Amino acid sequence: MLEKILGLLYYMYCITVERFESMSLYKTKFEACLKKVQKPARYIGNEFNSVHKEWENDMVSFAFCFPDVYEVGMSHLGMKILYHMMNDRDDTVCERVFAPWVDMEEELRKNDIPLLSLESYVPLKDFDIVGFTLQYEMSFSNVVNMLDLAKIPLRSKDRGDGDPFICAGGPCAYNGEPLADVIDFFILGEGEEVNNEIIDVYKKWKKSGKDRLAYLEEISKIEGIYVPGFYDVEYNQDLTIKSVKPNRECAPARIKKRIIKNLDQSYVLDKMIVPFMDIVHDRITLEIFRGCIRGCRFCQAGYLYRPVREHSTDKLLETAQKMIDSTGYEEMSLSSLSTSDFTCLHELIDRLLEITVDKRINLSLPSLRVDNFSMELMEKVQTVKKSGLTFAPEAGTQRLRDVINKNVLESDLLRTSRIAFEGGYNRIKLYFMIGLPTETEEDVKGIADLAQKVVDVFYTIPKEIRKGRQLTVTVSTSSFVPKPFTPFQWEPQDRIETLVQKQKLLKDTIKTKSISYNWHQSHVSFLEAVFAKGDRRLGDVLISAQRKGCKFDGWDEHFDYEKWLEAFSDSGIDPEFYAYRKIEHSEVLPWDHIDIGVKKEYLMKEHDRAYEGVTTPSCREKCMGCGAASFGGGVCFE
Amino acid sequence: MSKVRLKFSKLGMGKYISHLDLLRTFTRAIHRAGLPVKYSQGFNPHQLITFSLPLALGVTSETEFVDIDFEDGTDKLLIVKKLNECLPPDIKILEASEPVIKAKDIVSARYTVALDLKNSITEDMLDAFFAQEEIPAVKKTKRGEKEINLREYIGSYKLKGSTESSAEFEVILSAGGETNIKPDILVSKLCEFLGDGVCENAEIHRTEIFYTKGSNIATFC
Numbered sequence: 001m002l003e004k005i006l007g008l009l010y011y012m013y014c015i016t017v018e019r020f021e022s023m024s025l026y027k028t029k030f031e032a033c034l035k036k037v038q039k040p041a042r043y044i045g046n047e048f049n050s051v052h053k054e055w056e057n058d059m060v061s062f063a064f065c066f067p068d069v070y071e072v073g074m075s076h077l078g079m080k081i082l083y084h085m086m087n088d089r090d091d092t093v094c095e096r097v098f099a100p101w102v103d104m105e106e107e108l109r110k111n112d113i114p115l116l117s118l119e120s121y122v123p124l125k126d127f128d129i130v131g132f133t134l135q136y137e138m139s140f141s142n143v144v145n146m147l148d149l150a151k152i153p154l155r156s157k158d159r160g161d162g163d164p165f166i167c168a169g170g171p172c173a174y175n176g177e178p179l180a181d182v183i184d185f186f187i188l189g190e191g192e193e194v195n196n197e198i199i200d201v202y203k204k205w206k207k208s209g210k211d212r213l214a215y216l217e218e219i220s221k222i223e224g225i226y227v228p229g230f231y232d233v234e235y236n237q238d239l240t241i242k243s244v245k246p247n248r249e250c251a252p253a254r255i256k257k258r259i260i261k262n263l264d265q266s267y268v269l270d271k272m273i274v275p276f277m278d279i280v281h282d283r284i285t286l287e288i289f290r291g292c293i294r295g296c297r298f299c300q301a302g303y304l305y306r307p308v309r310e311h312s313t314d315k316l317l318e319t320a321q322k323m324i325d326s327t328g329y330e331e332m333s334l335s336s337l338s339t340s341d342f343t344c345l346h347e348l349i350d351r352l353l354e355i356t357v358d359k360r361i362n363l364s365l366p367s368l369r370v371d372n373f374s375m376e377l378m379e380k381v382q383t384v385k386k387s388g389l390t391f392a393p394e395a396g397t398q399r400l401r402d403v404i405n406k407n408v409l410e411s412d413l414l415r416t417s418r419i420a421f422e423g424g425y426n427r428i429k430l431y432f433m434i435g436l437p438t439e440t441e442e443d444v445k446g447i448a449d450l451a452q453k454v455v456d457v458f459y460t461i462p463k464e465i466r467k468g469r470q471l472t473v474t475v476s477t478s479s480f481v482p483k484p485f486t487p488f489q490w491e492p493q494d495r496i497e498t499l500v501q502k503q504k505l506l507k508d509t510i511k512t513k514s515i516s517y518n519w520h521q522s523h524v525s526f527l528e529a530v531f532a533k534g535d536r537r538l539g540d541v542l543i544s545a546q547r548k549g550c551k552f553d554g555w556d557e558h559f560d561y562e563k564w565l566e567a568f569s570d571s572g573i574d575p576e577f578y579a580y581r582k583i584e585h586s587e588v589l590p591w592d593h594i595d596i597g598v599k600k601e602y603l604m605k606e607h608d609r610a611y612e613g614v615t616t617p618s619c620r621e622k623c624m625g626c627g628a629a630s631f632g633g634g635v636c637f638e
Numbered sequence: 639m640s641k642v643r644l645k646f647s648k649l650g651m652g653k654y655i656s657h658l659d660l661l662r663t664f665t666r667a668i669h670r671a672g673l674p675v676k677y678s679q680g681f682n683p684h685q686l687i688t689f690s691l692p693l694a695l696g697v698t699s700e701t702e703f704v705d706i707d708f709e710d711g712t713d714k715l716l717i718v719k720k721l722n723e724c725l726p727p728d729i730k731i732l733e734a735s736e737p738v739i740k741a742k743d744i745v746s747a748r749y750t751v752a753l754d755l756k757n758s759i760t761e762d763m764l765d766a767f768f769a770q771e772e773i774p775a776v777k778k779t780k781r782g783e784k785e786i787n788l789r790e791y792i793g794s795y796k797l798k799g800s801t802e803s804s805a806e807f808e809v810i811l812s813a814g815g816e817t818n819i820k821p822d823i824l825v826s827k828l829c830e831f832l833g834d835g836v837c838e839n840a841e842i843h844r845t846e847i848f849y850t851k852g853s854n855i856a857t858f859c
Contacts, residue, residue, distance in 0.1 A: 035839075040695070041656065041659055044651040045651070047726060048670075048724070276660075276663055277656070278658075278662075326670065328666030330666075359669070360677070
């Protein structure tokens with residue numbers, strides 16, 4: 001036994017020494033690559049508030065990977081929270097890893113440099129735990145590509161004792177089945193508590209000298225941890241799923257997500273890395289609440305993050321002040337799924353303005369709804385900066401808005417537009433979806449009609465009051481993607497040809513130059529649907545696509561639909577099975593063993609109500625008993 | 639006089655912070671430091687920050703200058719101390735002074751170039767490169783590309799040392815205003831001259847900036 005422990009200690013020592021040696025080894029080679037790539041600031045680290053720790057032998061090392069380029073990943077709040085939270089622990093070092101842009105990937109491969117962490121240039125392979133955040137399905141190929149760049153075996157079953165554990169969290173982890181072969185374990189829900197727990201267990205496991213499996217068995221007992229390898233999936237003849245069953249005792253039949261019951265009492269982020277280069281969201285992000293009271297039937301976030309939990313205004317003020325002092329940012333944005341639903345929004349804004357105006361910090365309020373937008377609110381934000389306004393009616397007719405439970409009336413939008421125009425705005429963006437369930441030609445044309453009515457409002461306002469002679473209304477449509485854990489999870493997606501027809505119809509219906517129309521590529525939306533609702537048979541497709549060079553699929557210039565089709569065909573899988581099939585309520589879904597709190601029966605009921613055109617009140621109006629109350633907190637107990 | 643000139647160094651990976659990113663970095667560091675900076679008037683007020691001579695991306699320097707307008711009477715030592723606490727590690731304020739010399743009088747700058755080489759080079763080879771009367775090169779300007787004779791932008795040079803696999807030399811290049819040239823153009827032309835694949839890596843470092851006053855040339859500070 002003693003021998004075994006000594007052996008293990010020696011082994012650990014060797015790994016550590018190797019780690020430091022490889023650090024200096026790669027740093028010089030890596031630096032040489034920087035001269036040959038665009039935007040080298042993506043790869044240099046050392047930003048203000050970044051954490052550069054001395055690596056010590058007994059520390060747990062966690063590589064936080066964002067499967068997209070630096071400026072996208074650095075705009076993500078969740079990463080910032082968990083990065084600082086883990087680094088606040090003396091026994092843990094957390095470093096960032098982003099997908100290198102294609103020019104950098106080429107240099108890395110050419111010079112045989114594995115993927116390294118941003119802070120210490122440590123190969124990803126040498127970390128204890130490698131964690132990916134899955135924010136959108138179209139980043140899955142980058143997850144595989146990053147593992148490949150890191151020279152880590154792509155499949156969980158091929159990894160052994162010297163390899164790190166690969167985990168993944170974020171919204172797409174709730175149905176992470178397409179990555180089930182790749183990821184060792186998924187973290188479901190909010191990470192503030194559970195990430196600490198997996199680190200604690202890791203320390204104990206490392207001391208114990210037990211094998212890899214023992215760690216996975218131990219953490220599978222933690223609520224919110226899903227080890228896909230501990231579940232067997234059986235299929236029916238028609239390719240649908242027959243059953244998903246745990247194959248060992250430690251694994252629960254259903255895995256329940258984790259939430260933070262009281263946000264104020266949990267880890268609250270009060271500092272942020274300030275990047276050198278311009279990133280997508282280059283500002284303070286002040287998270288005001290999680291979840292959404294609304295229940296739009298297409299919106300996955302609206303169900304995944306239930307129940308709604310708010311920060312207190314006092315805590316937010318305290319946090320905002322610390323953020324201002326620690327970052328020096330000139331802009332602060334309130335973050336949530338629906339800003340105007342924050343209970344004390346007016347008080348919050350008044351008090352925030354007291355600390356921001358003198359310091360010339362702009363306050364921005366994204367995600368405003370048209371049904372509770374007031375002149376007062378707008379004027380307050382205006383005292384700092386007048387940026388463009390964006391609203392999301394989502395559908396063109398009242399009938400369809402009722403189907404999707406977007407409780408917004410045409411009169412709300414027109415009233416809000418009037419307020420905005422009278423307040424001096426002359427640019428407005430409207431977001432819609434096409435391909436929603438039950439959609440007809442009338443609904444598509446309705447988008448143009450609605451936009452036209454907004455234009456008409458502008459021109460009825462006397463010239464002396466409105467600003468500028470010209471109004472710009474930008475209409476953007478995305479294509480509806482049915483998502484797991486929503487009432488529309490059983491819905492088929494419109495075929496690409498149909499979506500293109502609808503886009504054309506809308507384009508032809510728009511008559512005035514005041515309206516400009518943007519739309520999304522339908523091929524991307526199709527693959528998004530496939531992977532959103534996919535099962536673990538798609539693992540082969542992902543790996544095959546990566547081999548063919550698929551990466552950065554969220555970027556138009558890199559998305560290669562033909563390669564994807566080849567990958568499907570090589571794996572003998574028909575993608576249409578996942579995207580275009582209407583699913584019966586009785587069918588076993590690939591994600592049925594994941595428990596988000598909201599019950600499947602509730603989603604079925606909502607699905608039925610959609611077809612009846614019946615709307616559902618918000619959580620604050622009336623509790624409809626979705627099941628999220630089982631978490632024992634938030635709006636359910638207000 | 640409220641304008642303060644800060645001398646700073648930009649070392650290590652800081653060489654990859656572009657000019658625009660550097661401006662943002664200073665703006666935010668001043669915010670964090672809570673220093674009383676002055677803002678421009680007008681529709682979109684911004685801090686009054688002017689760099690004396692922008693540094694090319696990928697080049698380190700021990701002698702950069704930035705002029706910042708602070709409220710009257712702001713203590714210079716305090717500025718240095720507080721800014722250093724609030725700047726990232728690769729940028730360090732070295733001293734603060736009242737700006738006397740005008741940035742528009744800058745004429746040239748001295749660089750040290752350290753080359754990693756596949757095989758050794760001699761002083762003669764360096765001489766041969768600099769002895770050329772015509773070194774055609776392309777200079778990128780705001781208006782597009784411009785063909786130039788690089789030789790006209792080169793002042794004195796000196797080989798400081800060489801080994802089997804490295805060489806280090808100093809060179810003075812035109813800088814500021816109309817006749818500015820980025821040192822990496824010189825390095826790439828030199829490497830071209832030395833032959834395919836001879837240069838494996840080049841580190842460029844700015845050590846001094848010069849200005850002219852009448853017929854005298856002196857160190858900018």
